[in-house]
Amino acid sequence: MKPVELAKDIFWIGAVDYNKRNFHGYSRSPRGTTYNSYLVRDEKNVVFDTVDNDYAGTMFCRLAKLIPLDKVDYIVVNHTEKDHAGALCQLVERCKPEKIITSTIGKRFMEAQFDTTGWPIEVVKTGDVINIGKRNIHFVETRMLHWPDSMVSYIPEDKLLISNDAFGQNIASSERFSDQYDRCVLEKAIKEYYYNIVLPFSPQVLKTLELVAALKLDIEMIAPDHGLIWRGKDDCKYILDTYRALAEQKPKQRAVIVYDSMWGSTGIMASAIASGLEDEGVPVRIIDIQKNHHSDVMTELADCGAVIVGSATHNNNVLPGIADVLTYMKGLRPLNRVGAAFGSYGWSGESPKIIQEWLASMNMDMPADPVKCLFVPKHEGLSQCVALGKTVAEALKAKC
Ligand code: FEO
Secondary structure: OOEEEEOOOEEEEOOEEEOOOOOOEEEEOOOOEEEEEEEEOOOOEEEOOOOOOOHHHHHHHHHHHHHHHOOOOOOEEEOOOOHOOOOOHHHHHHHOEEEEEEEEEHHHHHHHHHOOOOOOOOEEEOOOEEEEEOOOOOEEOOOOOOOOOEEEEEEEEHHHEEEEEEEOOOOOOOOOOOOHHOOHHHHHHHHHHHHHHHHHHHHHHHHHHHHHHHOOOOOOOEEEOOOOOEHHHHHHHHHHHHHHHHOOOOOOOOOEEEEEEEOOOOHHHHHHHHHHHHHOOOOOEEEOOOOOOHHHHHHHHHOOEEEEEEEEOOOOOOOHHHHHHHHHHHHHHOOOEEEEEEEOOOOOOOOHHHHHEEEOOOEOOEEEEEOOEEOOHHHHHHHHHHHHHHHHHHHHHHOO
């Protein structure tokens, strides 16, 4: 349980949660996660963020290997969500810090979540700088990235950006740095994290990237609060460029079909639609929502410009799994997609129309009417499904 030195007198003192599977209560984290906390040792010793309360002991153990706990002078709270502020009360109790530094909304959120009576909270805003000896900490508020309280801290003397949730990934591992880890898995983890957590705040991501460029911050290390630390100019550029591309959401020539089926008919329709897409040269993935998590659908969407959703009609509505994934998707606000709807039915047959309206409410281009098949799809119904796939493929190609 050793701390990890990132640069001279700068240490990772966080915790690795290998078995975290339900991240923040809504997103799947198949590789676990880490709660990254950092110590900067200087004339003033500063801790940046804490960890989930379950891992407070782990963090304090690492911290105590570097300085006695009562020698922490400042605590910077970049974000008050409990995976980072979970151990804050215990840390304040043990350290009795001279200052607890946070944003205006951070103070409000801290007061709403904890008993902060007597806490020496100091509010900072974008552009404020605090000297801690050989170093200066610059603060940049990043509101709605991904909470209103969010901010990042920059230390120019070390070219270090402590970025809180931004640029994180849900990866639990012994490795601490991006250059130590399998790049393909890392790339997938970035997409999972972005598309399930950051996506609705893409406009703020683009604004923040512009702000970082305008401030001409010289960055050689980005230390997020989850996952691996981006080390070196090349990897910092990689993650900044990746975030820009993810935030821009330019359409990609690939499709995902998500469906839920009662007796297999909607699944057969999904395969026929996939054939139509493939005939037109558009690769596709079919996701049966009964066997996959809604987070997997969103991760897939990172590489797909088209989303085609199907459900059997159930009690004059869609099946619950499709209601779940569409609710989740709509909240995450994907942009620039082509959509389409389909489903089988026995008598009333409302679900394809309901799905069509749901996708249209996400501002998707809807190039075709929904396709529905009575009970088991026959030749004519399957031909309509193939045609639907082809129509979506053409609309997508025109958009890319
Ligand atoms: Fe990782 Fe918004 O907490």
